[in-house]
Amino acid sequence: RTPRRLPRAVALGAALPLVLLAGCSSSDDSADASTGSGSEPTETTTSAPAVEAAGLTPRLVVTYDGGIQVLDSTSLETIDDFELEGFNRINPAGDGRHVLVSTAGKFQVLDAGTWAEPHGDHAHYYTSAPVLTDVSFAAEKPGHAVVHEGRTALFDDGTGAVTVFDSASVADEARELRELTTPSAHHGVAVELSDGTLVVSEGTEDARTGIRVLDAEGTEIAANDQCPGVHGEAVAAEEAVVIGCEDGALVTKDGVISKVTSPDAYGRIGNQAGSEESPFVLGDYKSDPEADLERPTRVSIIDTRDASMKLVDLPASYTFRSLGRGDAGEALVLGTDGALHVIDPESGTVTRSIPVIDAWEESETWQDPRPTLYVQDGSAYITDPATSMIHAVDIETGEIWNSVELTVVPNELTGASGDVEHGAEAEHEHTDGEHAEGEHAEGEHAEGEHADEATDEHDHEHSDEHSDEPTETATS
Numbered sequence: 377r378t379p380r381r382l383p384r385a386v387a388l389g390a391a392l393p394l395v396l397l398a399g400c401s402s403s404d405d406s407a408d409a410s411t412g413s414g415s416e417p418t419e420t421t422t423s424a425p426a427v428e429a430a431g432l433t434p435r436l437v438v439t440y441d442g443g444i445q446v447l448d449s450t451s452l453e454t455i456d457d458f459e460l461e462g463f464n465r466i467n468p469a470g471d472g473r474h475v476l477v478s479t480a481g482k483f484q485v486l487d488a489g490t491w492a493e494p495h496g497d498h499a500h501y502y503t504s505a506p507v508l509t510d511v512s513f514a515a516e517k518p519g520h521a522v523v524h525e526g527r528t529a530l531f532d533d534g535t536g537a538v539t540v541f542d543s544a545s546v547a548d549e550a551r552e553l554r555e556l557t558t559p560s561a562h563h564g565v566a567v568e569l570s571d572g573t574l575v576v577s578e579g580t581e582d583a584r585t586g587i588r589v590l591d592a593e594g595t596e597i598a599a600n601d602q603c604p605g606v607h608g609e610a611v612a613a614e615e616a617v618v619i620g621c622e623d624g625a626l627v628t629k630d631g632v633i634s635k636v637t638s639p640d641a642y643g644r645i646g647n648q649a650g651s652e653e654s655p656f657v658l659g660d661y662k663s664d665p666e667a668d669l670e671r672p673t674r675v676s677i678i679d680t681r682d683a684s685m686k687l688v689d690l691p692a693s694y695t696f697r698s699l700g701r702g703d704a705g706e707a708l709v710l711g712t713d714g715a716l717h718v719i720d721p722e723s724g725t726v727t728r729s730i731p732v733i734d735a736w737e738e739s740e741t742w743q744d745p746r747p748t749l750y751v752q753d754g755s756a757y758i759t760d761p762a763t764s765m766i767h768a769v770d771i772e773t774g775e776i777w778n779s780v781e782l783t784v785v786p787n788e789l790t791g792a793s794g795d796v797e798h799g800a801e802a803e804h805e806h807t808d809g810e811h812a813e814g815e816h817a818e819g820e821h822a823e824g825e826h827a828d829e830a831t832d833e834h835d836h837e838h839s840d841e842h843s844d845e846p847t848e849t850a851t852s
Contacts, residue, residue, distance in 0.1 A: 424504035440784035446506040452780035470523035470543025472793040478518035485511040490794035536561040610650030616680035620645035634683035654705030656721035697748040710749040745787040759786040
């Protein structure tokens with residue numbers, strides 16, 4: 377797709393009495409929104425010296441109790457370690473370089489220290505020491521961070537505020553912001569499409585009920601309140617957006633909302649994994665509303681072309697950090713049997729099961745570390761807290777091509793691709809790079825594609841029973 381560049385001076389939601397706050401700003405005149413403290417970023421924001429690399433150098437980011445580590449995606453060796461108190465959560469920031477850390481009162485920007493700068497028909501690649509920057513976005517309860525087509529949407533569960541910006545400007549204090557506030561604070565989600573359409577959840581602290589679709593000017597063009605327990609999102613091919621419900625899901629495509637009804641009266645989908653290469657969305661599926669902790673053995677596959685659903689039986693249960701997608705659109709599930717199960721979403725059949733780690737059991741405390749799946753550049757990275765190991769699996773061949781014991785017990789897992797991502801090419805052509813060393817340094821880049829493929833579940837959900845329970849960082 378041709379990346380769109382919408383004018384930012386729009387009064388979002390001006391025609392909507394339900395939207396309490398709508399507008400556009402930059403961090404020059406809204407410093408608190410971009411840095412959380414009102415102060416300008418210091419030299420620690422993005423000032424580590426850059427070194428040109430021979431090629432891509434993707435990195436991984438792992439949380440542990442009291443800190444964050446940055447790993448090399450190939451060697452799996454630890455590059456840096458940052459102490460950070462509390463139960464911290466992580467999400468790709470959208471530019472292939474930075475990661476958003478959901479911590480007390482803010483989304484804080486972590487520079488993973490890897491990026492590309494386009495130069496004509498090729499790119500130059502750089503690395504630097506990772507930096508936990510001073511740049512942050514204030515949020516009473518930082519919740520979902522969703523990346524799509526070079527735009528990043530943040531949701532503050534404590535206020536209902538939505539903040540959207542160009543992914544490439546995540547560390548730029550002069551970034552322009554698209555902002556609005558939902559009528560009531562709730563554990564919500566928002567995603568902006570390439571034409572500026574915004575899909576945003578509706579609800580209160582007591583009940584999440586549906587979604588609204590706003591155009592680029594903020595005018596409501598569609599709404600649906602038949603989605604009890606709204607949770608999670610995924611974007612599929614042709615910008616179809618799937619939002620989970622306790623009785624199925626909603627599919628939004630071309631401004632039209634369709635309901636997908638579960639075969640069970642209670643058939644909850646709350647965690648999804650989408651791929652822009654596939655019309656299918658992989659989701660979890662829970663059917664026992666009375667369970668203290670349900671350990672499901674079925675997953676859902678939603679076909680966004682006709683808003684239909686099929687269920688797939690697995691040989692083991694799984695958790696909210698078990699879902700992923702391969703580069704060819706494969707549906708991936710990390711089971712409690714220790715295997716990575718590969719599903720053909722078209723047929724709904726398990727085509728392969730790759731043994732990776734020992735069998736394990738889900739903890740009843742959702743914040744506890746558990747095996748986690750993250751997909752990057754054709755590999756499935758799988759952590760095993762029981763052994764402090766991380767494994768790299770080639771999705772196509774099933775080969776475990778590297779395994780390393782970490783110095784910490786891993787919890788959450790995400791990454792930075794270090795490449796110029798789909799949806800942000802045009803922006804990179806015209807951005808001056810601050811780390812550049814030499815005549816070819818022309819700018820940072822933005823990540824859009826892999827963030828949509830990443831699982832929503834590993835970012836924000838835990839279990840049905842605790843989905844509204846506050847945490848130390850209030851991201852639940």
